[in-house]
Amino acid sequence: MARAAVPGRLGDRLRWRIAEVAGRRVESATAVTLTLEIPDWPGHLAGQHVDVRLTAEDGYSTQRSYSIASASNGRSLDLTVQRTSGGEVSPYLVDELVPGDQLELRGPVGGWFVWRQQQTEPVLLVAGGSGLVPLMCMIRTREAAGSRTPFRLLYAVRSPSDLLYGSELRQGAPGLDTTYLYSREALKDSARPPGRITPEDLARGGWPPDFEPTCYVCGPTAFVEKTAAYLVLLGHAPERVRTERFG
Amino acid sequence: MTSVEPGGSEVNDTDAGYVDGNALAGPLSEVFAVDVTTATSRCANCGCTGPLARLRVYKHAPGLVARCQQCGSVMLRATRTRDAVWLDMSGAVSLAIPVGET
Numbered sequence: 001m002a003r004a005a006v007p008g009r010l011g012d013r014l015r016w017r018i019a020e021v022a023g024r025r026v027e028s029a030t031a032v033t034l035t036l037e038i039p040d041w042p043g044h045l046a047g048q049h050v051d052v053r054l055t056a057e058d059g060y061s062t063q064r065s066y067s068i069a070s071a072s073n074g075r076s077l078d079l080t081v082q083r084t085s086g087g088e089v090s091p092y093l094v095d096e097l098v099p100g101d102q103l104e105l106r107g108p109v110g111g112w113f114v115w116r117q118q119q120t121e122p123v124l125l126v127a128g129g130s131g132l133v134p135l136m137c138m139i140r141t142r143e144a145a146g147s148r149t150p151f152r153l154l155y156a157v158r159s160p161s162d163l164l165y166g167s168e169l170r171q172g173a174p175g176l177d178t179t180y181l182y183s184r185e186a187l188k189d190s191a192r193p194p195g196r197i198t199p200e201d202l203a204r205g206g207w208p209p210d211f212e213p214t215c216y217v218c219g220p221t222a223f224v225e226k227t228a229a230y231l232v233l234l235g236h237a238p239e240r241v242r243t244e245r246f247g
Numbered sequence: 248m249t250s251v252e253p254g255g256s257e258v259n260d261t262d263a264g265y266v267d268g269n270a271l272a273g274p275l276s277e278v279f280a281v282d283v284t285t286a287t288s289r290c291a292n293c294g295c296t297g298p299l300a301r302l303r304v305y306k307h308a309p310g311l312v313a314r315c316q317q318c319g320s321v322m323l324r325a326t327r328t329r330d331a332v333w334l335d336m337s338g339a340v341s342l343a344i345p346v347g348e349t
């Protein structure tokens with residue numbers, strides 16, 4: 001039933017709500033996780049996002065989308081924001097916000113780039129940089145649900161110091177395989193030289209197309225574009241490749 | 248999902264200034280009571296069908312422009328004014344919105 005498909009959308013149009021920053025955690029030199037408290041948060045699906053709106057004193061307002069990082073069973077809401085230097089919104093969210101501050105937010109929204117516990121096919125997650133955020137939500141949701149669906153994560157990131165959720169990923173989970181693809185600077189003992197994602201990376205760290213996995217690809221637009229094209233070249237059906245371009 | 252499909256893209260590949268139709272979910276939630284990004288639309292130009300979530304969305308102040316993932320033609324425009332949302336869907340011949348069984 002469509003009503004049940006998206007928690008929080010019980011046939012109502014969405015309105016902007018006020019969220020209060022309850023916590024702030026540094027993830028890397030350029031990213032923080034903000035824990036938000038929102039009265040009557042209806043819950044969300046893994047992969048959904050919210051729109052955040054900032055309004056200046058002169059009335060000028062602007063909005064951006066941010067994926068939800070926390071597991072879908074939780075009552076609180078975590079967003080992980082990566083600073084885009086020179087950006088209008090992200091430097092403010094990363095550097096200026098402190099607990100107690102308020103934000104305007106609309107969501108959760110999006111019914112396509114989502115993973116549901118009822119899905120039993122294997123899952124391939126391919127993240128570029130902060131594109132890990134909604135995929136981490138899927139990983140956390142899978143674990144919170146005690147799901148045994150096999151997940152593989154390919155995480156493309158500049159260098160080990162840019163990793164998001166590093167210790168949580170290192171700790172791992174049964175049935176989750178993680179491969180790191182460093183683009184600029186790899187660990188000393190790593191077999192793969194630093195470089196951009198290749199079809200070989202996807203063939204080695206992903207699933208054979210015969211297994212009919214659902215592939216979720218998220219990150220900067222150019223990264224998603226290339227990765228999705230490779231997956232289709234490798235034989236994955238275009239409709240099994242779901243994408244979320246961050247811009 | 249754009250240039251991966253046969254037929255390729257007419258929009259310049261170096262133009263990365265777009266996101267997926269998923270990003271329409273918030274703005275359209277002001278208008279529709281259900282998520283319409285999973286709705287199937289048919290392009291008036293090339294006839295291809297797919298969920299709105301797979302269109303390419305460009306920000307064009309004061310609104311959004313969504314283009315067909317196959318042929319690049321404009322399928323939907325959404326513009327927010329102070330008290331209304333203007334939806335121009337002349338580039339789509341149909342929109343099938345899942346609402347569950349009756």
Ligand SMILES: Cc1cc2nc3c(=O)[nH]c(=O)nc-3n(C[C@H](O)[C@H](O)[C@H](O)COP(=O)(O)OP(=O)(O)OC[C@H]3O[C@@H](n4cnc5c(N)ncnc54)[C@H](O)[C@@H]3O)c2cc1C
Nearest residue numbers: 064065066067080081082084087088089090133246247266
């Ligand atoms: C559905 C969706 C979910 C998203 N989820 C997240 C998330 O979980 N975490 C997160 O950090 N971001 C996420 N983003 C990206 C986010 O919405 C903003 O685009 C980003 O924070 C930059 O905003 P800004 O105002 O700082 O930069 P802007 O002022 O908008 O842009 C400044 C300059 O940076 C360029 N730019 C914009 N975005 C990027 C980018 N992502 N990478 C590199 N250059 C860029 C622009 O072309 C421009 O030249 C998501 C985007 C979408 C569409």
Ligand SMILES: [Zn+2]
Nearest residue numbers: 290293315318
């Ligand atoms: Zn078309």
